Amino acid sequence: MASSVRFFIPCYVDELWPQAGRAAVELAEAVGFRVRVVDAVCCGQSLSNAGAASGRLEARFEAAVGGDDSEIVVLSASCAGHLDSVRPPQARPAVVEWCEWFARHAPDRFPKRVDRCIALHGSCSALRPSRGQPSRGVAAMRDLLSRVDGLVVADPEFASECCGFGGSFATTFPELSVRMGKDKLASLRDAGRDQGPVDGIVSSDCSCLLHLRAIEGVGLPFYHVAEILRSAA
Amino acid sequence: MTTFAQRIAAVLRREDFVERHVAALRYKAGHRNTTIESIADWEQRRETARALKQEVRDDHERFVDSWTRAAREAGTIVHEASTAADACGIVLEIAKRHGAESIAKSKSMTTEECELNQFLARHGITVTDTDLGERIVQLFGEPPSHLVMPAIHRSRKEIGDLFAREGMCDPGEEDPTRLTMAARRALRTLFLTADLGMTGGNFLVAETGTLVVIENEANSLLGTSLPDVHIAVVGIEKIIPRLADLATFLTVLAPSSTGQRLTTYATHYTGPQPRTQAEIARGLGPRELHVVLLDNGRRQLRGTPAEEGLACIRCGACLNVCPVYRRAGGHAYDWTYMGPIGAVLAPALGGGTRDDLPKASSLCGACNDVCPVKIDISGHLHEWRRELVARGRVRHGLPPMLPSLLAHKRLWRVGIGTAKALGPVSGFFAKHSAALQRWQVGGERQLPELPSQSFTRWFRSRAGGESTLRLERGSGPRTVTRDDPTTERAPGYSAELLEQLFEQRLIEAGGETGSSDRLVEAVPDRAVATEPAARLLAARDIHRSMAPIDKHELDGIDVLVATARMRIGQKGACWVDFSDLGSRAQLLLAETLVLLVPREAIVADLDEAYARIAGESLPSCGAFVTGPSKTADIEQTLVFGAHGPRRLVVVPV
Structure with a gap:
């Protein structure tokens, strides 16, 4: 008997990184869940971070998820963090970041080997607690990736330094945002120094990845964690 | 007046500076991390420090009164300055009374805030900054660029050239040790002849009326020990409840600031020190200790997003880890208090001219991780943005249609559909949307391609046909080792x-x-x-x-x-x-x-x-x-x- 789970696929994942959503859904189904998708576009973060009124979007989100106590699995550490910061503590339904959710259900070992060296980019939301809430997912991300045979996860130097996306920050200070991105890419590229050359970059936030991928001359593929796990399934 | 956006864009064109500055701050932050690893009760200390600062804020006037009373009992002359101008006036009056012409001043952000040096210079009094970094920026004629490392933006070559121009060393000198000794020689003469010593203050202990000054170089101590008169200009927020609380504040300050365990000198002044028999025998008169308690807008921070900023102990840790500060340097903030904490205080204390600073952050939260008094710095920056936009003091800067598009799923789909229909976004929109223009930074960052099939379309197209992929469910999350510092107390030592x-x-x-x-x-x-x-x-x-x-x-x-x-x-x-x-x-x-x-x-x-x-x-x-x-x-x-x-x-x- 398939149990059911609700996914919230944030606006930019939906339109700009749909492959992460597809992989996340297929993996959930593979371990026996029936996936339902929440009918909301944006959690409000993109407006809120810029200082714009985001209450309308947050209300839409609540309306879309309300009346059902089953938790909402969010395919983005930063959207999950934003929802936590604007919702009352213990709000129902609870919000959980995808990696944290999937770590509870994923196989102990994935069936296929993935012989690659992947640099791990922990987004700021995945690394840090958000206003009193626990950090979102970098530990769960590591846990999940450690279940794939052959996969080497390399940590970059200065891992706690932001990649420079930051929502509206990216267009308010574009030169700075790109500079931060280039510095982040340099340390991600060098992350495999001890483990062999890095041949991809993985994160639990597609927003960071969209920004990093767009910066000229990178030459490495970028993946959401779900995509890597999907390739091991 | 320029904006932060213009200033940062200009800084980023100085590649050498950015490289050196980023490397220096990464090094400093690394030093901090290494030191705190060995402090067993680090997280507890931070929490205690936060709570102590909160205790004082909750009953501020009573603590001000207690400190003032205790300090006066100990013989300190306490002055209250509501504004920067008041503080300058008080210092001038004391200096005049003592016929002072030369003042040796150690590092003090409050006197920067009051522009005291410039004020006293207009009245014929020379103020020499005696902290090496402060002296360097003073000779350059510029403000400090960091709360504790004022000259971090300058290279050894620039400093060598400056000292050579000032006749302090031979041309071409770039060795930090020899440059430091050149400054030591020049300033030793000043210490021996200065009429008056000035400092800021790190802590005021309400219980005992004590003023505590923290430093590494001994320039504060020289300035307060050799001249007979010591004036400290201290913000009212520096009060802490009890002497014993210093154990916590000193434990968190130095590691956060410089990565040291304790700063070289932590001097506790409780009233002017009486002269020793030997000094009296030599005919030396009594010492005077003046403390100027500076408000200058601090009391008005109550209820604003800057209020918790009053807990700041000026360690500079948030600057050292901030990815924006690392690349911008302190001068890009164009204000006394730079970096993330400066941006928290700016809209409240910056006279309406620094409202763009809360945006100078990606809200990454690195500052919160390191703040020794656990100020929610990025949270307050976020609060400021909302408040300043709501009051019309700054614009949110998003494309005007975006809020409506995101609020209505259908509108959103139509919008995206139109963009796709018009071909790659790099066409019409890319040229004509200001936001997309800014995203591209003249071609340095590409526009994303819109995949032909969105997640939603794919999900609907399956129409119930679920994936046939099968995986065995596992036993759940594994214990993940975390680097959290242990919270156990230090063991008893033999x-x-x-x-x-x-x-x-x-x-x-x-x-x-x-x-x-x-x-x-x-x-x-x-x-x-x-x-x-x-x-x-x-x-x-x-x-x-x-x-x-x-x-x-x-x-x-x-x-x-x-x-x-x-x-x-x-x-x-x-x-x-x-x-x-x-x-x-x-x-x-x-x-x-x-x-x-x-x-x-x-x-x-x-x-x-x-x-x-x-x-x-x-x-x-x-x-x-x-x-x-x-x-x-x-x-x-x-x-x-x-x-x-x-x-x-x-x-x-």
């Missing part, structure tokens, strides 16, 4: 372990230990001694001349032997009670300082040290001394003997 710890920590701080069995090696024939030190030595049949009292006679002395009251094992520090000295200058002017400490007077940590100090009696002046005078103001290169002793030898006797 006497032997405590000795070892003290020695190790003193060496870390650049000091040396001597053996009482070979005491004579530590105190060569040419050494001179303070009275209590001479007595201790005489009891061991070592006879040394009495140290002079006068600053001019002390200047250039090679080895001076003095006494300390106790050692602190965890910090490698000694507590010196200044009433044991014939004059304060005795601690500061010799090339090598030897401190004799009773062997059994050793405590584990600062908590025990303060309990002991409170149990005896708090001297009018006392300091924790941790290693020799030092600085790293020129490209983070550590140099001993910035202003005070180059060597410190501690001998348990």
